């Protein structure tokens with residue numbers, strides 16, 4: 006066999022297995038979602054009789070029609086978008102500031118603050134519901150989207166901070182020093198030079214926080230009692246009545262709930278993976 | 289352009305003192321080179337001038353104004369980093385115009401300034417590129433350009449050439465010197481490369497362990513090093529040192545008696561008493577190889593012959609100490625053979641072993657110093 | 658000498674001196690203060706309040722409860738077999754999930770770190786599970802494991818892994834696999850995204866240099882990729898361990914701790930105590946123990962890392 010022949014078969018093998026593995030991941034990721042979709046378009050009367058078929062003999066969109074027109078879901082979606090979007094933005098902003106301070110400054114009390122953030126991650130959130138309710142109620146922040154946003158932001162800040170810090174650690178500090186000599190204050194340098202370079206990290210953090218807030222159920226259920234401030238996971242529960250679960254409608258709502266989340270991911274996807282810092286330093 | 293005064297500047301990180309009271313006056317338009325071994329505090333001093341580090345005590349002033357309390361952005365200085373620190377998300381032109389844009393300079397003025405500087409540095413064709421699409425040398429030029437367009441009061445350089453290969457470094461060295469002559473800007477240049485220090489500086493500041501050892505022109509530093517540290521740090525190949533005790537022969541000659549009993553003649557020095565412990569310093573080019581003992585030579589054993597192109601370096605041992613000798617000849621002594629070497633009496637440096645300070649010659653050389 | 662001017666005493670502005678030092682000292686606190694205020698108000702204070710319940714008798718439906726009981730809850734806990742079993746299950750659940758999430762996430766990140774046709778699409782698709790609400794994905798997986806309406810048992814039977822289709826969620830020996838698989842499915846994107854972002858920041862020149870030096874792909878992975886990823890790996894693994902140990906949602910939805918408590922982890926046991934038995938005092942005591950255990954884990958990981966980095970240098 007010739008040398009080029011050898012390398013090209015190796016290449017073929019390499020890319021073959023590469024695509025095979027990618028395909029495996031895609032199938033693993035998508036199959037449950039496919040099943041969600043399948044259940045949502047299966048008419049109720051054949052839901053169980055054709056339970057294990059890959060695609061039902063008849064399909065119907067009535068579950069979707071019901072969710073979109075007869076239920077409160079559009080409203081829940083809107084609430085969820087507001088809560089998750091705001092939480093993602095606010096959390097990422099706060100986490101960027103804190104992560105930057107952790108990455109760049111040595112200051113008194115830093116270890117204590119880091120420890121504090123870690124410890125808050127170790128206590129089951131379930132046990133915080135009652136105390137948080139006690140604190141928020143007098144402020145009029147229960148049963149409101151603002152209250153949810155505050156709580157979600159607090160929950161997500163510690164992790165988002167550590168994540169942002171790890172991204173800032175990867176950016177040479179010469180860069181903001183150069184900017185400070187060029188005429189920026191430190192904060193301006195952070196905003197104009199460092200933050201744009203951590204866009205992949207910012208996007209990843211936004212994505213994590215958004216999805217965490219998007220799917221949170223416990224606090225949404227416990228802190229909010231009115232329909233008008235309910236988020237979409239709480240709405241999903243409304244399909245679970247005392248006697249039965251309306252799976253078709255629930256899955257339809259679930260599939261619809263994927264749409265904003267997907268749009269959000271597509272939006273940040275562009276920034277997620279880019280070697281932005283290339284060329285900053287050295288020869 | 290401006291002068292820079294540093295007065296009793298100290299820096300400590302917690303309990304660690306890094307700079308112990310630095311005094312330095314840099315006059316308008318001067319090119320100062322800070323040299324010293326790694327960790328001696330050169331970068332720290334430079335960063336204190338820039339305002340990137342707080343000054344623990346003392347004062348730094350630029351153009352007559354104390355700047356201790358000014359932020360870097362208010363000091364009107366430019367700095368070239370060892371890592372270049374180019375903004376990766378900006379084009380070359382944007383990198384260079386960033387500071388001017390922050391100062392709200394008019395657009396036309398900025399583009400004039402940039403095209404002028406780009407011309408000087410040969411960057412005109414690269415203005416639209418991002419740093420990642422540049423070679424190391426080109427990035428270095430952009431870093432220079434970014435500093436130059438601002439027309440600052442002073443330039444600070446922190447080992448700007450250390451990432452370049454030898455040839456490019458040599459070329460940039462002359463270019464920076466030319467630029468300096470053209471712009472006449474006050475410059476402080478940090479390096480641990482003593483060739484850069486010798487070739488570029490108006491004055492060299494030699495530092496060691498956070499203390500200035502000597503300030504002087506390159507020739508002054510080379511010919512009259514203030515102490516053993518400066519003598520050994522400046523010059524390549526490095527100065528040879530031998531220890532012995534001081535002896536006085538007559539009014540015009542003194543000698544250093546080595547441990548093996550050999551005597552090396554030196555000019556008498558003012559502040560030494562007979563029997564005082566002395567360290568003798570001789571640069572490789574001030575030792576010559578002579579025919580035999582009759583012509584005043586001392587026997588030395590050949591260890592290695594090192595051809596260096598233009599010249600040859602002969603490694604020998606004398607009184608158990610290694611000695612390097614610089615010669616323009618092409619010697620071919622066999623290893624382990626004995627040759628005779630002679631020291632150029634007028635060029636030998638005498639240091640007090642205890643204080644490590646140089647003891648200047650008493651008479652004739654008194655005029656020299 | 659070309660510097661003739663001997664400067665006298667320079668006038669130092671005392672006022673300004675104070676301000677620069679002062680602003681230098683307070684600057685970091687300005688950056689961290691929003692986070693700090695929020696965390697203290699919304700997490701630390703409730704956490705302390707919650708911990709205090711561990712020493713009180715708090716049962717929601719019992720009007721006589723509320724008194725101080727000292728360490729009675731903790732004494733009861735030592736002999737609570739269900740709790741001890743839940744501890745063992747927690748370890749199994751946490752490390753079983755984490756190992757696969759991390760391993761597969763790393764493989765996925767490495768696959769995506771290569772340029773190939775359709776990469777962006779694939780990237781968007783494989784990250785989707787992360788966006789599905791936990792509650793819904795739990796239900797969906799439970800649905801798929803059910804032989805009446807789900808395909809998985811039938812597939813496993815055809816593959817010879819099962820004699821006949823049955824629901825693993827109702828088999829005490831296998832039930833834990835159900836939530837673990839759902840958790841792996843849900844958690845891979847997290848590691849993939851984080852590691853991918855870290856991979857992207859490795860300077861390409863390093864690989865070029867290494868391949869010129871003749872390093873094989875595996876050697877490059879060990880000598881360049883892993884060391885560069887190490888900080889990200891260390892921090893995310895530790896945080897995720899803590900997070901998963903506390904993550905009861907999938908278990909509550911899919912098995913509710915059953916059958917026969919075989920999938921009961923500490924976090925779901927707390928949930929059961931608090932919301933089914935309405936015994937908040939006892940639930941808080943369990944939560945306090947979990948907190949101490951996780952703290953011990955985190956401290957030992959940090960100590961281990963410190964020891965390792967010290968021997969390195």
Ligand SMILES: Nc1ncnc2c1ncn2[C@@H]1O[C@H](COP(=O)(O)OP(=O)(O)OP(=O)(O)O)[C@@H](O)[C@H]1O
Pocket residue numbers: 301304306324325326327328329330331332333480
């Ligand atoms: N943040 C800090 N905390 C404690 N010590 C520090 C800090 N920064 C620098 N140092 C110490 O200060 C001393 C001087 O450092 P500096 O960077 O000025 O050295 P340098 O002369 O520039 O060396 P090099 O030639 O290697 O760049 C070093 O011993 C260093 O360890």
Ligand SMILES: [Mg+2]
Pocket residue numbers: 330331332446
């Ligand atoms: Mg330095």
